[in-house]
């Protein structure tokens with residue numbers, strides 16, 4: 001057993017949105033996801049002299065062992081990491097500070113576990129190859145959501161837009177797109193596990209479902225070209241068609257459909273839900289900041305909770 005550790009350490013990660021291809025990606029097709037470096041989570045670890053390992057986050061403070069069921073991903077990954085690294089547990093306090101809204105399709109669970117494992121690697125002075133980080137985060141994601149594609153795991157620790165397809169090496173997309181995305185939180189929580197299970201059930205029950213997934217895959221391929229060739233209007237149309245299939249898959253809601261319509265009427269080139277759906281966020285593609293603000297105001301008049309802007313060209317200046 002190893003004992004070497006620091007007295008404190010931190011790890012961080014960020015949120016994400018899926019531009020196109022959610023749900024279909026669980027069944028082996030492609031999806032595009034964008035990291036949102038400005039919406040982040042930090043996990044701090046402090047060594048304690050005695051007592052049980054504690055967890056502090058916005059809705060729980062107490063012994064890690066007694067944390068509620070929705071924090072079981074953190075408990076399990078924490079213990080798995082210590083076991084595999086052969087460290088005997090020293091009492092610590094884990095403090096999670098997250099700006100990523102929970103259950104809104106923004107990758108909160110993957111980002112928290114990414115930040116935790118990074119903090120543990122620094123605390124115990126361990127090398128952490130990306131493949132190992134992803135393996136631990138996928139363990140947490142299975143506990144949190146059941147069946148997952150692994151996309152959130154990749155993109156919450158990536159600095160570039162990602163084209164993801166299970167069983168293939170994820171590719172960075174070098175977007176040249178002028179335009180920005182408005183990410184708008186409906187204020188209603190989604191439920192990834194339920195949404196993913198309902199699409200799986202639909203695949204068994206409804207023969208057309210498989211063809212919807214294949215058509216989403218084709219839209220995603222066209223969207224990659226649109227991103228690279230700065231075809232902002234084409235991308236908007238592709239997003240709208242993707243939304244039609246998400247409706248057919250049964251993961252949109254009347255409330256999300258309404259916000260999407262409002263965004264389109266206010267000038268969005270395309271709009272759709274993002275993530276698992278059944279609540280959570282919508283994204284609207286805007287030709288410029290001015291129209292983006294106008295769309296934001298139109299959505300605020302409909303009870304929008306919070307929103308963020310994401311410029312595609314910000315990625316051009318970042319390291320891959």
Ligand code: MEV
Pocket residue numbers: 018021022023024025026105106107147148149150151152192196275276
């Ligand atoms: C959740 O952010 C996206 C889904 O496609 C599930 C997954 O990819 O694991 C719905």
